[in-house]
Amino acid sequence: MTSISNGSVSDLEIPRIPALRNRLENRPVAGGKRVLLAAPRGYCAGVDRAVIAVEKALENFGAPVYVRKQIVHNIHVVSTLEQKGAIFVDDVGEVPVGARVVFSAHGVSPAVVRGAADRQLQTIDATCPLVTKVHREAMRFARDDFEILLIGHAGHEEVEGTMGHAPERTTLVNSPADVANIVVKNPDNLVWLSQTTLSVDETMETVRLLRERFPTLQNPPSDDICYATQNRQVAIKKVAQDADLVIVVGSANSSNTVRLVDVALEYGAAAAYRVDYASEIRQEWLDGVNTVGVTSGASVPEVLVQQVLDDLADAGYGDVSQVVTAEEDLMFSLPKELRKDAAGNPDERALGGRIRQLDWQKTAIASDNVIASDSVIIDD
Numbered sequence: 008m009t010s011i012s013n014g015s016v017s018d019l020e021i022p023r024i025p026a027l028r029n030r031l032e033n034r035p036v037a038g039g040k041r042v043l044l045a046a047p048r049g050y051c052a053g054v055d056r057a058v059i060a061v062e063k064a065l066e067n068f069g070a071p072v073y074v075r076k077q078i079v080h081n082i083h084v085v086s087t088l089e090q091k092g093a094i095f096v097d098d099v100g101e102v103p104v105g106a107r108v109v110f111s112a113h114g115v116s117p118a119v120v121r122g123a124a125d126r127q128l129q130t131i132d133a134t135c136p137l138v139t140k141v142h143r144e145a146m147r148f149a150r151d152d153f154e155i156l157l158i159g160h161a162g163h164e165e166v167e168g169t170m171g172h173a174p175e176r177t178t179l180v181n182s183p184a185d186v187a188n189i190v191v192k193n194p195d196n197l198v199w200l201s202q203t204t205l206s207v208d209e210t211m212e213t214v215r216l217l218r219e220r221f222p223t224l225q226n227p228p229s230d231d232i233c234y235a236t237q238n239r240q241v242a243i244k245k246v247a248q249d250a251d252l253v254i255v256v257g258s259a260n261s262s263n264t265v266r267l268v269d270v271a272l273e274y275g276a277a278a279a280y281r282v283d284y285a286s287e288i289r290q291e292w293l294d295g296v297n298t299v300g301v302t303s304g305a306s307v308p309e310v311l312v313q314q315v316l317d318d319l320a321d322a323g324y325g326d327v328s329q330v331v332t333a334e335e336d337l338m339f340s341l342p343k344e345l346r347k348d349a350a351g352n353p354d355e356r357a358l359g360g361r362i363r364q365l366d367w368q369k370t371a372i373a374s375d376n377v378i379a380s381d382s383v384i385i386d387d
């Protein structure tokens with residue numbers, strides 16, 4: 008097995024299917040073969056927190072635990088949690104009256120919260136705190152009579168949740184091509200906000216076009232595209248410059264994953280493909296390839312990347328170098344309903360998710376001072 012270390016841990020492991028090993032042939036190419044592994048990649052703090060929230064709800068309260076929408080956009084994570092007793096539903100109306108439901112990392116609108124209350128559901132809100140930040144911005148700007156131009160993808164759960172916080176005052180801007188057709192009531196009282204998982208470059212282009220039309224357009228108080236999305240895009244930009252092929256691990260409905268494919272192609276990769284599992288890598292993708300770039304979306308457990316590296320090693324790409332463009336140490340506290348264990352005692356994971364491999368992080372989690380650390384956000 009190829010050895011890597013990026014400080015992330017996942018207990019959502021699936022057994023390797025032995026028949027899938029040695030599926031790829033080690034065909035000769037002119038020059039050497041190598042892998043450039045982007046870092047950061049994989050799990051962000053918001054995903055880590057949301058996955059643990061479901062695991063811990065199952066542990067504390069027993070199965071079934073209902074989850075509205077996919078807790079995070081990754082089919083492996085969802086199917087693993089289903090095996091543990093989670094039941095995923097599209098609407099709170101599908102949850103039995105009085106049952107327990109977890110809201111996903113992508114957030115919900117106030118209408119969903121009201122729907123849950125109408126059914127006397129016991130809710131656990133695993134909305135990423137960085138999505139909640141955008142919700143609060145939307146409410147504040149709406150209260151101050153601004154019109155909000157929300158840059159994001161129609162139909163995405165996060166966009167639905169954010170728009171639901173200021174439905175009368177929000178207009179969705181899907182892409183730069185949308186800008187010419189935007190209709191506003193007062194062009195001098197506009198602010199733009201965005202989905203957290205967009206392409207930074209495309210969003211800035213959309214903002215540039217919006218500002219051409221509406222010169223007094225205000226910026227959000229801080230970046231809405233989250234640190235994890237930005238860091239993964241910076242890392243793959245660097246890798247893509249030297250890659251003949253980029254493989255992005257992640258699911259098709261994961262916005263930040265799909266953006267990584269786009270960014271890799273924009274920044275020089277000759278080809279880029281998304282896979283959920285290593286078994287989807289095709290032999291012909293590797294024809295004539297010297298350098299393979301590998302990364303993963305923010306909802307992808309590291310075990311899935313490791314399996315891609317194993318398969319690439321079978322094909323002769325066992326020389327793996329990490330390309331590190333940032334160190335991440337952000338952790339979020341768990342939802343307040345889950346900060347105690349089943350016996351009612353404080354749970355150390357409440358301070359920020361799973362135990363990490365890095366020694367200083369283990370120290371931090373065990374320390375009383377962790378709440379004061381800049382690397383930890385306590386969300387209520």
Ligand code: SF4
Pocket residue numbers: 051052053054112135136137138203204233234235236263305
């Ligand atoms: S991708 Fe960003 S906004 Fe989404 S869960 Fe992760 S940290 Fe939060």
